[in-house]
Amino acid sequence: MKKLELCLSTDDNYAKYASTVICSANCNKSDDEELIFHILYSNLTDENIEKLASCGNVIFHKIDKAIFEPYFNNGVCKNVTIPTLYRLMLPSLLPNADRILYLDCDLIVLSSLWELFNVDLNEDQYAACVKDLGSNEHIKRMGFEFSGDDFYFNAGVCLFNLKKMRHENIQDKMFDYLKQNWQKLNYSDQDVLNAVLYRHVKRMDKKFNFITYNFYFSNDINPVIAHFAGVKPWKVGFYNVYREMFWKYFLMTPFKDDKSQNMMKNSVLFMHNRICQILWYIKMYPLFFLNKSRISDFMRIVRNSEINP
Numbered sequence: 377m378k379k380l381e382l383c384l385s386t387d388d389n390y391a392k393y394a395s396t397v398i399c400s401a402n403c404n405k406s407d408d409e410e411l412i413f414h415i416l417y418s419n420l421t422d423e424n425i426e427k428l429a430s431c432g433n434v435i436f437h438k439i440d441k442a443i444f445e446p447y448f449n450n451g452v453c454k455n456v457t458i459p460t461l462y463r464l465m466l467p468s469l470l471p472n473a474d475r476i477l478y479l480d481c482d483l484i485v486l487s488s489l490w491e492l493f494n495v496d497l498n499e500d501q502y503a504a505c506v507k508d509l510g511s512n513e514h515i516k517r518m519g520f521e522f523s524g525d526d527f528y529f530n531a532g533v534c535l536f537n538l539k540k541m542r543h544e545n546i547q548d549k550m551f552d553y554l555k556q557n558w559q560k561l562n563y564s565d566q567d568v569l570n571a572v573l574y575r576h577v578k579r580m581d582k583k584f585n586f587i588t589y590n591f592y593f594s595n596d597i598n599p600v601i602a603h604f605a606g607v608k609p610w611k612v613g614f615y616n617v618y619r620e621m622f623w624k625y626f627l628m629t630p631f632k633d634d635k636s637q638n639m640m641k642n643s644v645l646f647m648h649n650r651i652c653q654i655l656w657y658i659k660m661y662p663l664f665f666l667n668k669s670r671i672s673d674f675m676r677i678v679r680n681s682e683i684n685p
């Protein structure tokens with residue numbers, strides 16, 4: 377049995393989406409894989425804990441929110457909620473784990489994670505991640521020196537080499553950086569991780585952290601992880617074809633009944649949404665109907681979103 381240790385951070389608002397990540401990963405893992413989910417939280421209701429626990433092999437780690445509260449004054453750590461910062465504590469929190477795969481709660485897992493989890497890391501690599509959109513702008517903004525293949529990564533999917541991070545006290549370095557720079561960080565802990573791990577990260581293929589917005593600009597992508605960075609599939613006006621794929625997995629969770637926005641159950645809204653997705657695609661890529669491979673990609677995702685009764 378291959379054992380994979382994964383980590384999510386959540387609060388009550390995101391519990392249903394954390395649950396969607398877990399159910400999608402369990403649904404698409406290989407038979408010889410065992411997934412263990414570490415959940416970092418500071419506040420979860422008993423009901424949400426019970427629901428999350430029922431999704432699979434889940435271990436809960438309660439974090440003292442007060443550790444991070446000083447960095448949230450004046451809304452400076454904007455765009456994120458406090459739980460995303462809990463991952464900075466992973467090296468000390470999981471002293472027995474050599475590596476862990478951190479996943480955001482705004483994504484779905486579409487096939488086995490083993491290739492990512494088990495990737496070879498060099499002596500000097502603390503993590504394995506996917507280059508972010510606008511990597512060069514991020515590097516400029518952060519004031520990093522740049523040469524060759526250096527990149528700023530998207531921290532929504534991170535394989536952390538915890539053993540090496542512990543060995544070199546990376547957790548202390550990240551907290552030092554956070555303490556000194558929190559007032560000027562645009563992307564909070566993602567900036568912290570990039571600043572401390574820069575040039576010590578293995579660059580992974582974008583299929584391991586496929587930003588769904590990229591769908592309009594890519595051919596033949598078969599993501600292992602589809603990441604809804606930016607606009608979320610549970611928001612009105614999200615017209616990406618991966619939306620129904622998200623709802624397919626959401627409906628496998630114990631939260632399936634508490635979502636009034638669920639358009640999968642309303643055929644008029646469902647059709648409206650599909651038409652908007654095509655119109656939006658044409659807006660982003662006017663040659664859509666002239667490109668057979670784009671159409672077949674689109675149809676493949678539509679087919680894979682079907683819910684088996």
Ligand SMILES: [Mn+2]
Pocket residue numbers: 480481482532603604605606
């Ligand atoms: Mn995200």
